[in-house]
Amino acid sequence: MTAWIALLRAVNVGGTGKLAMSELKAMCEELGFISVKTYIASGNVVFESRKSEAAIKTELEKRLEAYAGKPVGVLVRSASEMARVSADNPFPKLAPNRTVALFLDRAPPADTLEGVRGQKDEKIKFGRREIYVHYGDGIGSSKLVIPAAKTGTARNMNTVATLAKMAAEL
Numbered sequence: 001m002t003a004w005i006a007l008l009r010a011v012n013v014g015g016t017g018k019l020a021m022s023e024l025k026a027m028c029e030e031l032g033f034i035s036v037k038t039y040i041a042s043g044n045v046v047f048e049s050r051k052s053e054a055a056i057k058t059e060l061e062k063r064l065e066a067y068a069g070k071p072v073g074v075l076v077r078s079a080s081e082m083a084r085v086s087a088d089n090p091f092p093k094l095a096p097n098r099t100v101a102l103f104l105d106r107a108p109p110a111d112t113l114e115g116v117r118g119q120k121d122e123k124i125k126f127g128r129r130e131i132y133v134h135y136g137d138g139i140g141s142s143k144l145v146i147p148a149a150k151t152g153t154a155r156n157m158n159t160v161a162t163l164a165k166m167a168a169e170l
Contacts, residue, residue: 002049003048004046005045005078005167006044006057006074006075007074008024008042009043009072009153010073021038023067024038025037027064027067028045032049033049033056034048039159039166040159043153044155044163056076073151075104075153079164085103085127086161088128091125094123095134097156098135098136098138098139098156100139100154102131102132103130103152104131104148104149108126108130108149112148115147117145117147120137120143122142122144131149133146
């Protein structure tokens with residue numbers, strides 16, 4: 001049995017995509033996931049399953065669309081991948097609450113930096129299937145736009161570390 005983390009896009013952020021974490025937990029259990037735990041109200045769920053990453057993503061997106069009446073993107077990582085995302089943080093000495101991993105389904109395209117707009121003091125580095133961004137002045141005041149991350153979802157490094165720990169403990 002593999003420990004997995006599912007990250008939902010645009011859930012309970014800025015008044016969009018309202019979803020109670022108790023509902024998310026129930027949906028995951030209905031899909032046959034084991035030891036389901038949610039973390040904070042932004043669409044993070046940790047569980048065990050024998051299913052593949054692709055099957056988890058497909059089944060959870062289908063179930064969430066039926067619930068929400070519109071598509072809800074899901075990014076999935078194994079426990080070991082999430083631990084690696086945390087360990088590979090290229091900005092380990094900078095504030096973890098101002099550094100995010102933007103999770104993608106595949107590696108960032110080679111031309112990702114060419115499309116970036118509004119960059120001020122933000123630092124950008126690529127991971128395997130992530131884009132790391134450190135927001136020097138904080139994410140709230142940033143005008144940074146990374147078109148390649150449009151279908152991804154971001155979590156700060158504190159959240160990444162907590163999810164990695166939760167998954168490792170399953």
